[in-house]
Amino acid sequence: MEKILIIREQDFRSKKKTLEYIASELEFPEWFGNNLDALMDCLTDVWEPTNIALDPLPDEEPRSWYSDICEVILDAAAENSNISVFRAVRPEPAEDEEW
Secondary structure (H helix, E strand, O other): OOEEEEEEHHHOOOHHHHHHHHHHHOOOOOOOOOOHHHHHHHHHOOOOOEEEEEEOOHHHOOOHHHHHHHHHHHHHHHHOOOEEEEEOOOOOOOOOOOO
């Protein structure tokens, strides 16, 4: 079954919480070390089609820890054809709606 994961920087306050979220959603093994090396290892082992939407992408001046996570995800996607990375798109409100 295809997985979809949306990672929005504003939803997380720390690198640790973001890594825990990714590990939980992608069902990483218990030995996941909650660090960037372990993230790369687990992402390159993903065997199900997995779509990961990032918001913002690393070139949009996110916090450094978020940028590091995004870079690992992009590197893993380059090595693992089961991972596709997208930019999360926020819908524009209709003319008669306010946000």
